[in-house]
Amino acid sequence: MDTIPEPFRLGNAPAGSNIQRRGFRVPFGLKDGRVWAPSEVAKGRACGCVCPGCHAPLVAKAQESRRKRPHFAHLIDTGCQTGRESGIHMRAKQLIVERQELLIPAWDGDLIDMPNPPHARDDEGQLHWGRPIDRPARRVDLRDLEVERSFGTYQPDVYARDEEGELLIEIYVTHAVGDRKAERVQAHGRRMVEIDLSRLDRDTPHDLAGFEHAVLGEPANRIWISCPEAVADWQASKQELDGQVVARNREIAQLREQQAKAAEARKMREAQDSKDKEGRKVYMRRLMRAKHAEDLAQLPELTSPDRIARILREYQASAEERVGELLDAVPPAVRSACLRAHEHAWVFGVDPALWQLLTYEHFVASQPSGSRFNQKDVATWVRRSFHPEMALYRLFVAQYANRAETRRAGYFKWRLAYWVFTDEENDRIPGFYVPVNDFIDRLESAYLIRRLPVPVGEREVLPMPPSGFSPVAVVA
Numbered sequence: 472m473d474t475i476p477e478p479f480r481l482g483n484a485p486a487g488s489n490i491q492r493r494g495f496r497v498p499f500g501l502k503d504g505r506v507w508a509p510s511e512v513a514k515g516r517a518c519g520c521v522c523p524g525c526h527a528p529l530v531a532k533a534q535e536s537r538r539k540r541p542h543f544a545h546l547i548d549t550g551c552q553t554g555r556e557s558g559i560h561m562r563a564k565q566l567i568v569e570r571q572e573l574l575i576p577a578w579d580g581d582l583i584d585m586p587n588p589p590h591a592r593d594d595e596g597q598l599h600w601g602r603p604i605d606r607p608a609r610r611v612d613l614r615d616l617e618v619e620r621s622f623g624t625y626q627p628d629v630y631a632r633d634e635e636g637e638l639l640i641e642i643y644v645t646h647a648v649g650d651r652k653a654e655r656v657q658a659h660g661r662r663m664v665e666i667d668l669s670r671l672d673r674d675t676p677h678d679l680a681g682f683e684h685a686v687l688g689e690p691a692n693r694i695w696i697s698c699p700e701a702v703a704d705w706q707a708s709k710q711e712l713d714g715q716v717v718a719r720n721r722e723i724a725q726l727r728e729q730q731a732k733a734a735e736a737r738k739m740r741e742a743q744d745s746k747d748k749e750g751r752k753v754y755m756r757r758l759m760r761a762k763h764a765e766d767l768a769q770l771p772e773l774t775s776p777d778r779i780a781r782i783l784r785e786y787q788a789s790a791e792e793r794v795g796e797l798l799d800a801v802p803p804a805v806r807s808a809c810l811r812a813h814e815h816a817w818v819f820g821v822d823p824a825l826w827q828l829l830t831y832e833h834f835v836a837s838q839p840s841g842s843r844f845n846q847k848d849v850a851t852w853v854r855r856s857f858h859p860e861m862a863l864y865r866l867f868v869a870q871y872a873n874r875a876e877t878r879r880a881g882y883f884k885w886r887l888a889y890w891v892f893t894d895e896e897n898d899r900i901p902g903f904y905v906p907v908n909d910f911i912d913r914l915e916s917a918y919l920i921r922r923l924p925v926p927v928g929e930r931e932v933l934p935m936p937p938s939g940f941s942p943v944a945v946v947a
């Protein structure tokens with residue numbers, strides 16, 4: 472607790488007034504147009520200072536005290552509220568003018584309007600960073616100093632010039648620089664620094680070195696109200712960045728366009744390919760069908776059930792006599808095998824009974840027992856010896872060749888069909904091997920021949936059963 476000592480209790484003080492109020496303490500006294508610290512003037516009333524706020528006389532106190540900071544007190548209570556703040560404000564201006572130097576703050580943009588470094592997003596959402604503006608805090612020498620020079624609508628506390636030009640300095644003790652003033656200064660393109668002394672520690676104004684540091688050298692209490700060079704630098708950086716982002720966006724757009732075009736071209740190519748492929752298949756089919764055009768044209772008529780029934784009747788009638796003779800000459804087992812026939816047996820152009828009887832004669836009856844033949848040879852002999860329907864035979868060969876080719880290509884194919892023909896055509900074409908193989912199977916069932924394991928289709932003529940009789944003898 473700090474008290475005003477007895478000697479300063481003057482008789483003319485208002486009765487009951489409290490001259491011990493803490494508000495009377497002021498850190499600086501005014502004399503000869505300057506403000507002074509207590510240590511810079513004479514002791515007590517001899518200091519000759521008045522209050523910078525109310526201009527009432529002051530006394531300098533505790534200049535040599537170890538417990539208390541030196542200070543001034545009002546000689547008489549004036550109810551002064553502004554002595555401390557006015558003194559701080561005046562002393563700060565005076566320090567700057569006399570020392571002719573100042574720490575100017577770092578410029579670091581503005582989180583919202585001017586982030587440093589500037590950044591921007593491209594059309595793919597990628598964040599791009601611009602060149603950071605690097606303006607650290609630094610101590611500058613000042614010249615052409617002037618206190619409260621008027622610029623019309625505003626009047627900075629201190630006007631000065633440094634190596635970059637004009638520098639306006641505001642000391643904030645009770646009033647900060649307002650937005651409107653800041654805008655005017657910015658609009659005029661002038662630099663302005665504000666030093667905030669409003670939150671000084673209570674004792675700092677009473678500490679000469681501490682106060683000087685707070686005014687001239689403390690980086691934390693000062694900001695740029697206006698710094699056109701930094702803003703221009705930032706804007707240039709932002710412009711460079713925006714240019715880069717525009718270029719990047721152009722690339723992105725081109726890339727997207729290229730991708731879209733490539734996708735479109737691929738789609739068209741694929742469509743064309745499948746059209747070509749389909750077209751080639753249709754073309755090949757037409758080409759290959761042309762080879763069989765005449766035969767295919769006859770196929771429905773040649774294979775109609777009516778026709779088949781009719782020609783079988785005709786074949787039978789014309790072969791009746793010969794078949795009768797041959798049947799008489801063979802054993803009953805052979806007769807039975809020759810009188811049955813496969814449904815396609817008509818394809819050889821004669822009565823099935825006749826070609827079967829003659830085949831038996833040629834390959835079995837006329838051969839000694841133990842002799843061999845192959846079923847392939849039988850098919851060839853039958854086809855050559857009689858009158859096969861050549862149109863049907865050519866179609867059958869086409870089917871057969873195609874199946875063989877397919878099997879060579881590694882695909883299993885059982886059905887005899889040719890992709891060039893329609894399903895109906897494939898079904899109508901009669902087989903030229905099955906009637907022969909079917910007949911050989913019947914001879915085998917009657918024990919007239921037997922199958923050998925190899926080669927495929929090989930048969931051997933068996934001896935006649937002991938109860939049998941010689942067909943040759945009968946024929947003869």
Ligand SMILES: [Zn+2]
Pocket residue numbers: 522523524525526527545549551552553554
């Ligand atoms: Zn005062």
